[in-house]
Amino acid sequence: MNPPQQARPPSFSAHEFRVALGMFATGVTIVTARSAEGQVIGLTANSFNSVSLSPPLVLWSLSQAAASLSVFSAGSHYAINVLASDQKALAERFASKGADRWTGVAFDEGAGGAPLLHGAAATFECFNRSRYQEGDHVIFVGEVERCTHRHGASPLLFHGGRYYTEHPL
Known part of the structure; x- marks a missing residue:
């Protein structure tokens, strides 16, 4: 018997799919870059994941x-800023449409000018290695050129549409 050539149509609604995905707890990041014109951009994303240790690769989608897709696609570098538990307001600001995201936000300049947010639990400075269009998203694979972490920082977590902090079991 030959395997099927394509997936069957989903037996669930988009809402049911989103709720089920919300059962997977994630960290929260702000992905940042600088446009060719020098404008800083950033957005909240929880689609971050590791891919490989050698070479060091990460992905996000x-x-x-997204209005920022062209900047992220064309740029040579971006940064993944893993938010600390005290950065919930920053996560919400960078997730909002039309908000002034950068006023009062302290950052250093990383590779390719990508902003490295002060107070982040970790940062990954990535070369924009490859992109894959899948469904309604683009998957970005970044080759990590530099990374840092703040010793003792507690990460901001997201689960079921709400923010959390970690508590050891």
Whole structure:
């Protein structure tokens, strides 16, 4: 018997899928870059994941409808800023449409000018290695050129549409 050539249509609604995905707890990041014109951009994302230790690779995904897609696609570098538990307000600000995201935000300049946010639990400075269009998103694979972490920092977590902090079991 031959395996099927394609997946069957989903037996669930988009809402049911989103709720089920919300059962997977994640960290929260702000992905940042600098446009060719020098403008800093950033957005909240929880689609971050490790890919490989050698070479050091990470991935994240962005909606094809995102206004910042062209900047992230064209740029040579971006930064993944893993937020600390005290940065919930920053996560919400960078997730909002039309908000002034950068006023009062302290950062250093990383590779390719990508902002490295002060207070982040960790940062990954990435070369924009490859992109893959899948469904309604683009998957970005970054080759990590530099990374740092703040010893003792507690990460900001997201689960079921709410923010959490870690508590050891």
